Amino acid sequence: MTNGFAQTDARLPAYARLRDTLSGRIARGEWTPDQPIPSEARLAGEFDVSVGTVRKAVDGLVGEGLLERRQGSGTYVRAPSFNATLFRFFPMRESDGSPLSIPQSRMLDRTLTRATGEAAQALGEIEVIKITRLRSLSDQPVLFEEIYISRDRFDGFQDLPESAFGPLLYPLYFERFGLLVKRATDEVSFGRASDAVAGQLQVPQGDPLAIIxxxxxxxxxxxxEWRIASGSAKGFRYVSEIK
Incomplete structure (x- = not known):
């Protein structure tokens, strides 16, 4: 190491090497969204660089969405912010027309198993934990999800108490396992409801589904993580803005 930097390409400018070093700390869970990261002056002293170099490195991490600046408070690790993104495909509202809050989630099962097909290809692993969840808006089932995560990277997930689970999984991934979700890709297709999925979504068997x-x-x-989420195609909406 040089100046406390992680093993990065020495040909890179100092701010880029520092950015990579700081992102490694975030990846290892050394900083959390609850407390500000060290000040720019403190980081400058630790790595023996100028405050300007630290600021440029931090700016890069803010631009990448890993850090966020909070006015008057400091700079923090940005908590996973995917909240209800799957529900942009199912834009439902409360009876008074106001936007719905974060959807309710009910864990149906957590199982140690072997991945097959799409899950194995997406994760590059066979030994997985399979999670099944039902997500609802205003007590109406909207999405049935089958979720696959690495057994090694999420060791102990299957033994967590029910009280550990809130409506969102990504914050749990970070807080319990130090895995920060930075981005996700969604692929949309359509199909028909099997008997099992129809029962969970309370729709007739064979009803059209939107599958994400x-x-x-x-x-x-x-x-x-790889997941497949199924919801009634009757409420499906897709909006794409092209500029």
Whole structure:
């Protein structure tokens, strides 16, 4: 190491090497969204660089969505902010027309299993944990999800108490396992409801479904999760803005 930097290409400028070093700390969970990261002056002293170099490195991480600046408070690791993104395909509202809050989630099962087909290809692993969830808006089932995560990277997930789970999984991935979801890709297709899925969504068997396949990636661009979410095609909407 030089100046405390991680093993990075020595030909890179100092701010780029520092940016990569700081992103490694984020990946290892050394900083959390609850507390500000060290000040620019403190980081400058630790790495023996100028405050301007630190600021440029931090600016890069803010631009990449890994850090966020909070006015009057400091700079923080940005918590996973995917909240209800799958629900942009199912834009439902409360009876008074106001936007719905984060959807409710009910964990149906957590199983150690072997991945097959699409899940294995997406994750590059066979030994996985399979999660099944039902997500609802105003007590109305909207999405049935089958989620696959690495057994090694999420060791102990299957033994977590029910109280550990809130409506969102990505914050749990970060807080419990140090895995920060940076980005995700969604692929949309259509199909028909099997008997099992129809029962969960409370729709007739064979009803048309919108099917969303998502692969989520960490800050090192390694796949963290693959899921397939199914919802009634009757409420499906897709909007794309082209400029």
């Amino acid at each position: 396949r998502r692969t989520a990636f960490d800050i090192e661009d390694r796949p963290v």
